[in-house]
Amino acid sequence: MATRDVVGDVTIAAVETPPNEEELGLGLSPSKAALKRARTHRGLKIGFGILLVMAVFAIFAPWLAPYDPYLQNLPMRMLPPVWMEGGSWEYLLGTDHLGRDYLSRLIHGARISMFIGIGAASIGAIIGVTLGLIAGYYGGWIDQGVNFLVTCQLAVPSLLLIMALVFVIGQSVTVVIFVIGATHWVFYLLVVRSATLRLRELDFVAAAQAMGCSKFKIAVREVLPNLSNQIMVIFTLEVAVAILSEATLSFLGLGIPSPLPSWGLMIAEGKAAMFFQPWLVILPGLALFVLVIAINLLGDGVRDVTVTHRRN
Amino acid sequence: MMTYVLRRCLMAILVAFTVSLGTYALFHFATDPAQTIAGEDAPQEMVDEIREQFGFDRPLLVQYGDWLGGVFQGDFGTSYFWKQPVVELIKEHAGVTITLALVSLLVTILIALPLGISAALKPNSWVDRFALSIAVSAQAIPNFWLGLMVIILFAVTFPIFPVSGDATWRHFVLPSLVLGASSVPAVMRLTRTGLLDVLASDYIRTARAKGFMGYRLILQQAMRNALLPIVSVLAVQLGHKLGGSVVTESVFSMNGLGRLAVESIFNSDIPTVQSLILIFVLTFVLLTLAADLINAWLDPRIRMG
16 A cells, blocks of 8 residues: 555664664663764764755845845846856856846745745644544544545645645745645654554553543643654655755746745746756756755654664 | 455545545636636626536536546546547547656666665665665655756757657657656665565575575565565556656656646646546556555465454
């Protein structure tokens, strides 16, 4: 069934790097041990480092970008980057078809990508975690209903559904965030549901029940905190998925509206001149690639250092 | 076994029609089909007349039932935009998509299986690291951008293949590579972990003790069990490719179903959109159903439990 590969992918970490007793930091508290392992995890450090730099650029974009990303300078259009013939130090990465500084647009684009990635992944998390807790904790026909919903969601060609929704509702940053979030919650649900099923049989949940806690309170106060690691890992990987979805949507013309400097939109705009000014297409794509690979490295790393079943 | 098959079939049909009703409702509430047919600046009387003539004033479920009745007789309605039967449109465009999907699945298998197997045979060796880094990069490359890069490289800088279109087999080489690459990470990782799990199991140790070695051990003893999850994931990937090669078809300007779907969304062509989504969902559901049945046949534990 479709769900199997999804779960399989999330739990791969158990086999990917064989546990090393020294590095596991036995005898330390779980969070300290995880930190200790994090310091020796190369992928995690690289991913975190790249992400930190890009986040600084995204947050301080208005101060770090050399120009206004919307400022058109038609006499200076289609300038190549500085290292190519005809490039100038004034526009380090050249200009686009309207003479806008490409470096400034790329820096502001990081902002859009990260904002949409985090926003959409949060909305997906809210939907998926809620449904997963409900399905796992209550079970029975509620669980079957949620399961049916998942099967439907997986069967829909999601890109087409997203495009149809954006077309019908209208193009804007908010709509893109909500629509991507509303179609990317299955991972959260599957992991939270199975973990909840496992956790609700444990003694501390029985203790809370004996003390008269409501089901809602048990789900939120007792079960949810135990899932925070797994949710965090999925969240990270979903941010990457959302960023790629946004870029694809914008490239196809149903995502972020022009003139916002979305990297996907920049590739679409550069495509017309792709054969003569290939950097217009290459640069935003490289930016996307580096951002997404950094997020994935971070997510995989966090999963490697926090997975609990390896310690047990 | 029979009840298992029946239950899965019933579920498949239910899913397909729930999704198609959802799409139908979405477009009917959000757009006015009478206005779409009449054109944007048609007079109000004309729009009303069309609404009555086509029966858009009837309740939603009645209209959906009507359309569904037609579907069972092979009539998917008439496109508002292209003004021809949707069946004809689908027949015209299906060939490109099916060819592209099958060839790119082959590309995926040819890259992902050998990589995954060799990575699993020598965990933590350079082969393993190489395979893993390919998976990590392939997952992070935006697929539409990879398409453009491949065009720049193999159609412009080194003009070996045509830039776009779908006329000859040469037009399919680059799109199939790009679409095939998108599924490599998932299939490769699953092959690797699946095979590692199996190789660590007791029966493989027994087989080794009995003198099974090398490729015979892998292919005859281990792969059969490692194949179970791979069959599922390949079915899912083929489903995505048959219904979702929207991006590849757009980048390479190929007249397949994905591009037809995008154009009909842009033109609010409800009959075409809903027919295509029904077909995509049915294809996906049938493929995963087939994968489940193959798995049940390969593994008695599934069909008994």
